[in-house]
Amino acid sequence: MAKTDLDATGKPVRKKGDVPSAASDISAFLEKAKEIEPKAGSDGRLIFALDATMSRQPTWDRACHIQSEMFQEADHIGGLKIKLVYFRGFGECRASRWFERSDELAKAMSRISVQGGRTQISKVLSAALQSAADDKIAAVVYVGDCMEEDVDILCDKAGQLGLMGVPVFLFQEGRDAIAEQAFREMARLSKGAYCPFDAGSAQQLAELLKAVAVFASGGHNALVALERKGGQGARLLLQQIKSD
Numbered sequence: 001m002a003k004t005d006l007d008a009t010g011k012p013v014r015k016k017g018d019v020p021s022a023a024s025d026i027s028a029f030l031e032k033a034k035e036i037e038p039k040a041g042s043d044g045r046l047i048f049a050l051d052a053t054m055s056r057q058p059t060w061d062r063a064c065h066i067q068s069e070m071f072q073e074a075d076h077i078g079g080l081k082i083k084l085v086y087f088r089g090f091g092e093c094r095a096s097r098w099f100e101r102s103d104e105l106a107k108a109m110s111r112i113s114v115q116g117g118r119t120q121i122s123k124v125l126s127a128a129l130q131s132a133a134d135d136k137i138a139a140v141v142y143v144g145d146c147m148e149e150d151v152d153i154l155c156d157k158a159g160q161l162g163l164m165g166v167p168v169f170l171f172q173e174g175r176d177a178i179a180e181q182a183f184r185e186m187a188r189l190s191k192g193a194y195c196p197f198d199a200g201s202a203q204q205l206a207e208l209l210k211a212v213a214v215f216a217s218g219g220h221n222a223l224v225a226l227e228r229k230g231g232q233g234a235r236l237l238l239q240q241i242k243s244d
Contacts, residue, residue, distance in 0.1 A: 044080040044217035045098065045137040048105075049124045051144030052088035054116040056173070080217040083137075084108060085127050089115035093123040098135075119148045125157035125168075132164045138216040139192070140168045141209065147179040158186035167192030169212060174198065207231065 052060070081100050087093040092115070099105040121144070128140045140161065147154070158168055168190040170183040175196060187194040195208070211231060214222045 045131070045135055046080065046082050046213060046216050047085055047128050047131060047137055047140040048082050049085040049128070049140060049142040051119060051121075051142075051146075052086045052112055052114050053119065054114050055145055057114045060114055080213060083131060085124050086112060087117070087120035087123060088112075089117045091120070092117070093120045093127070095127045095131075119144065119146060121147060122149055122153055122157065125154065125161065128166065128168075129157060129160055129164070132161060132166045137166055139212065140166060140190075141171070141212065142168060142183075143171045143173070145173040145179065146176045147182045151182045151185070154182060155185050155189055158192075159189040162190040162192075166190065170194045171209070172196040 050056075081098045082105055083098050084096040084105060085094070096105075096108055099108070121142070124142065125140075128137065131137050161168055168186055169192050170187050172179055172183055172194070173196075175198075180194075180196065184194045186192075211226065214226050214231075218225075
């Protein structure tokens with residue numbers, strides 16, 4: 001029998017060249033997500049952050065569509081508020097007002113075009129920290145494909161969010177190894193979760209994002225209602241929660 005090396009936590013050590021399957025990453029995401037409870041007093045406030053640099057052009061429309069599905073599902077139970085944060089170009093990072101309607105957020109996103117530039121994830125996390133202090137947010141969702149910053153600074157800010165009870169859910173397009181390592185550590189420190197996606201898993205991840213949004217807005221009961229309507233993400237999430 002082949003020997004499997006384990007790390008300090010008892011998890012298998014990933015060796016160079018190993019690429020975990022999308023299914024295993026989604027399972028890990030769900031396992032972590034089952035531990036998340038909406039932050040008291042957050043009123044379903046969710047930061048939705050996007051990398052709008054040029055490398056995202058091929059999948060930008062997909063990201064816009066996914067956010068629309070998230071909001072529309074949560075609209076049925078009410079209470080979800082989303083602040084859009086995005087970066088692009090040379091030092092541009094913007095945060096919107098709180099949106100309570102999916103059509104308003106969709107309209108705002110339709111006016112954003114991708115521009116070449118480096119990542120500014122640190123600014124996103126700073127905006128989330130400010131919102132967490134002022135508005136008591138339930139979670140941060142980040143969608144991006146690469147990371148070109150000081151990882152220690154990002155991890156420090158992710159850890160601060162974790163101490164404030166704000167998990168960061170990081171969704172990576174593609175398999176950039178540097179970004180993956182950083183995103184996984186940020187998720188761990190914030191007590192959130194990481195999951196990659198590509199053309200083959202985008203629909204399942206869209207379902208998971210809808211479930212996260214509904215959970216942030218209405219908790220367990222809202223997830224049950226979503227499952228009864230056929231929500232696959234809600235079903236997968238509830239399978240983990242029911243095991244507790």
